Amino acid sequence: MPKEKNNLSGRHPLTVITKGSDPYENTLKALDALSLPPLQGKKILLKPNAGRCVPARQGVTTHPQVVAAAIDFFQKVKPATIFLGESPILGVKALDALEKAEMAEIARKKGVCLIDLDERTPFELPIPRGKLVKKLRVCALIKEVDYLVSIPVMKTHMHTGVSLSIKNMKGVLWRREKARLHQLEYAGLKDGEGKALDVAIADMAEVLRPDLALIDGTVGLEGLGPSEGDPKEVGLIVASQDCLAADAVAAYLMGFEPATIPHLRMLSERGVGEINLKKIPIQPTNYAAFRQSFAPPPQKISIQYPNVTVLDCNSCSACLSTTLLFLRRFLPQVPPSFFQDGKLIVGIGKDLQNPPEGLILIGNCTAKHKKKGIYIPGCPPIASSILTRLKEKAKNQKE
Numbered sequence: 428m429p430k431e432k433n434n435l436s437g438r439h440p441l442t443v444i445t446k447g448s449d450p451y452e453n454t455l456k457a458l459d460a461l462s463l464p465p466l467q468g469k470k471i472l473l474k475p476n477a478g479r480c481v482p483a484r485q486g487v488t489t490h491p492q493v494v495a496a497a498i499d500f501f502q503k504v505k506p507a508t509i510f511l512g513e514s515p516i517l518g519v520k521a522l523d524a525l526e527k528a529e530m531a532e533i534a535r536k537k538g539v540c541l542i543d544l545d546e547r548t549p550f551e552l553p554i555p556r557g558k559l560v561k562k563l564r565v566c567a568l569i570k571e572v573d574y575l576v577s578i579p580v581m582k583t584h585m586h587t588g589v590s591l592s593i594k595n596m597k598g599v600l601w602r603r604e605k606a607r608l609h610q611l612e613y614a615g616l617k618d619g620e621g622k623a624l625d626v627a628i629a630d631m632a633e634v635l636r637p638d639l640a641l642i643d644g645t646v647g648l649e650g651l652g653p654s655e656g657d658p659k660e661v662g663l664i665v666a667s668q669d670c671l672a673a674d675a676v677a678a679y680l681m682g683f684e685p686a687t688i689p690h691l692r693m694l695s696e697r698g699v700g701e702i703n704l705k706k707i708p709i710q711p712t713n714y715a716a717f718r719q720s721f722a723p724p725p726q727k728i729s730i731q732y733p734n735v736t737v738l739d740c741n742s743c744s745a746c747l748s749t750t751l752l753f754l755r756r757f758l759p760q761v762p763p764s765f766f767q768d769g770k771l772i773v774g775i776g777k778d779l780q781n782p783p784e785g786l787i788l789i790g791n792c793t794a795k796h797k798k799k800g801i802y803i804p805g806c807p808p809i810a811s812s813i814l815t816r817l818k819e820k821a822k823n824q825k826e
């Protein structure tokens with residue numbers, strides 16, 4: 428299992444950036460440049476981002492050729508086993524997502540164990556220094572592996588600014604445990620310092636950090652991340668044995684100052700690692716030339732959909748993804764009777780307070796307000812079921 432490390436105790440490990448049009452070669456080049464510990468006979472878990480059932484190369488899931496290169500690289504060190512596993516967002520099955528993302532076939536061909544991390548009974552991991560989260564339910568395999576590689580996609584995130592190697596570790600939390608982190612409250616933050624979710628992610632990263640961050644910037648995702656943004660071809664790989672440094676460098680390459688990303692700043696303030704790029708050994712030293720600004724996540728979804736108001740009060744990524752998918756695919760089909768003064772009002776999240784009458788309430792968390800609007804149950808509901816329910820309701824209204 429990945430051990431708790433304090434990267435300030437010694438020299439910072441190297442962070443390597445490679446750029447090129449071939450993701451396989453790019454990945455191998457980055458891994459070859461690192462001095463990794465001896466891994467012969469060890470159990471290695473590759474944890475890509477396959478949290479959603481989305482086709483490959485859209486910037487939502489890790490590029491299959493990055494995963495292929497990582498498998499080939501680690502097979503050369505003769506490990507005992509290589510696992511490729513995921514615990515996706517609620518409502519998605521890991522093996523379906525890995526299949527759709529074209530990673531499952533690669534794993535099968537190369538003799539790697541494909542794992543649904545949610546299958547087995549989880550274990551409880553205490554967080555002695557946790558400010559908000561004191562323990563986590565973690566997928567069983569994490570306890571058994573010797574070396575954990577986080578292979579996220581370089582993307583923006585509506586709730587956390589960016590989603591990189593540290594945030595990707597939420598995908599080793601067991602089933603609903605991921606949603607729990609979105610439902611906590613924390614009073615210790617001043618305005619602008621971040622949200623309870625940022626504190627929860629920082630708490631998680633106190634005890635659950637990958638041994639190696641391999642950030643896939645082949646096709647990143649900008650704007651409405653983590654699932655409904657726009658793909659951005661970048662052609663970069665960022666790799667480091669210091670995941671916080673890797674995330675800080677990747678955030679910089681995406682056009683963000685690392686200290687403006689709350690969970691990265693919190694971890695650096697807690698002494699977990701370094702986000703000051705001047706103190707991180709980065710190869711090549713002229714890395715600033717690789718910087719390509721990603722469109723930040725919009726503060727309000729209404730910017731993207733001017734005729735929609737989304738009241739999002741502590742939803743988790745699953746309901747946010749459902750809502751964004753519904754708006755992208757089905758908004759033009761919503762019967763006009765549901766728009767109030769030209770606006771469709773949607774409520775998500777457990778902390779929704781005093782919502783207006785006539786809104787669409789998405790997800791079980793909003794059940795307490797169901798008398799006020801059209802309630803769509805599910806945790807999360809399926810995007811198409813929202814339209815089905817609205818059409819049924821419109822039909823009943825006419826009869």
Ligand code: SF4
Binds near residue numbers: 743
């Ligand atoms: S209903 Fe939605 S916001 Fe609530 S826990 Fe389920 S997925 Fe998360």
